[in-house]
Amino acid sequence: MKIGLLSFAHLHAEAYIQNLRALPGVEMIGLADEDRERGQRFAAQFDARLFDSYAALLAEKPDGVVVCSENNKHRPLVEMAASAGVHVLSEKPLATTLEDARAMIEACDRAGVKLMTAFPMRFSTPLLEVKAQLDAGSLGQVYCFNATNQGGLPKRHRAWFVDKELAGGGAVMDHTVHLADIMRWYLNSEVVEVYAQTNRIFYAEEVDVETGGLLMLTFANGVFASIDCSWSKPPYYPTWGGLTFEMVTERGAVLVDAFKQNLTIYRHDLKRPVWGHWGSDANQAMLADFVAAIRDDRPPRVSGMDGYRAVEVALAAYQSAATGQPVRLS
């Protein structure tokens, strides 16, 4: 099976290319990038073939592609892949507008190709363990979540992450979708209301998007959930950030820290402690599912509609932050 990468704008492409190469039966055919310099740099770094254009890569007739462009450019690449009859795994957030997200889903449906949203946390082993216990009924009924998905300023990796047009927003767009998706998955219920407050105190001089944000979601089944999506981790924090939640049920609480499986490492050359993650690689499992879905002709474990719903929550958060009151989703 042949898989290619469209754009290296998103830093996750650097992980995905290695994940693809580690998958048995998969040929990672190479990458294409509209930013010629970026394409050359990563092709050289990973010793991969660089195609002249997205069209040239698609002409190679891969079975699937992974789209890692800037958020607002997911749509043209996904539509291009769909027209070529190629299955797509799109980086999150699926799009920066609901119109784009819907168009992507429809294009893939029309073309009869699979569209998967890159929500790797669905493949996180700690999160899967909690989901299994939840489904088995051993944790009781869920009442609420107190969740965080914090990070550092992503500008340090890629400048476009703090560009309102290219990224679709700041911390809210970047860090709301993972948890919104996990909660939908855990609860089998949709978000019906969103409240959000945002600010720009971290990096106020450097960026013009929100860098701090707190959300409160309400689900159709009455569960409520807060999400802290702030870019509040300093650049010298022991790791990039994290994803945590306290899930409160009728029986008490379950505390989850998805990236807790770490060594703490002190090195003379770094002069600060760093965390070395030894937990299972969720990205690897996600790409394995994408490939297996193509191979077995079954739906991937995360759909385009899952991506759509998460974007809907993030966009409602911006609307709420502008009005100061909760926003109902239609």
Place this chain on the structure above:
Amino acid sequence: MKVGIVGVGFMGATHAAAWAETPAVIGGFVAETAPEAQRLAANYGARVYPDLAALIADVDVVDICTPTHLHHPMALQAAAAGKHIVCEKPLARTVAQGQAMIAACRQAGVKLLVAHVVRFFPEYALARRMVANGDIGRPAVIRLARGSFRPKKPVGNWFLDFEKSGGMMLDLMIHDFDYARWVAGEVESVLAKSVGHLRPGAAIDYGMAILTHVSGALSHVAGAWAYPPPTFRTRLEIAGEAGLIEFDSDAAAPIQMLLQKASGESPDVGLPASPLSESPYTTQIKEFYAALTEDRPARVSAEDGLAAVRIALAAIESARTGKAVRVAEVTQ
């Protein structure tokens, strides 16, 4: 200086132990539960007064450690007699009651000291001092959490009577409402949700509030009466424009007991446990003693206590209505 303590539950006993560390004399106690009052009186060589009036008549300072709804009438009675008051948090059950207490004390020329003990916990005091010192720049996003089990009482559990206690948000989360305001300034609006409001029959309670400060900072406050006894845990995270402060009582615990369980006994109320040379309750009472004897302000004022009540009541109102509530508009 002679102190009379009203109420001999957990907090009355704790305050008594703290007063014993000061030069003040414990005159005695008054309480509904006579045996416990007798035990404490014997312990401190003090009296058991027949009623509140007798206590007030005999002491200089009235320390009110009774259920929340009783703070107001008892404080008015003490103020009318010209006695200083130490009052357990929350200051009052309603904003109007708190305002009346402050007005009465001002008129009587007596002090009203509110026991927001979290300000005296060294980890919380240190974090606040660092913020005030500019160590992490302007606070941007603050996360505070405090959790335990539902308080128990041998008889008449007022904690679980909303009319008396205001529930978990007024009784427990008020600690962090006060702390958030101490760290990041006045609070403009609150959006809150709680299990207690959404599922009245639930066996646990958990609440969360998003505070928007006038400064632009945001605070997330979580409170739990949800964990198995004897759990008591608190967390603090203050992210500023130039740094981050984290505290997790589990991670910072210097002692972990991994002993085989002897019995299922658990205390009435969950308590933070970190061995210190001085209990934060004692630090608090010592500061109150100094405030009373040297006529200088304590780190927490009656107005601070009232502001915290206002935020908590805004959170309760928000949890009830589903709307964000402006704190200044809470008048009841």
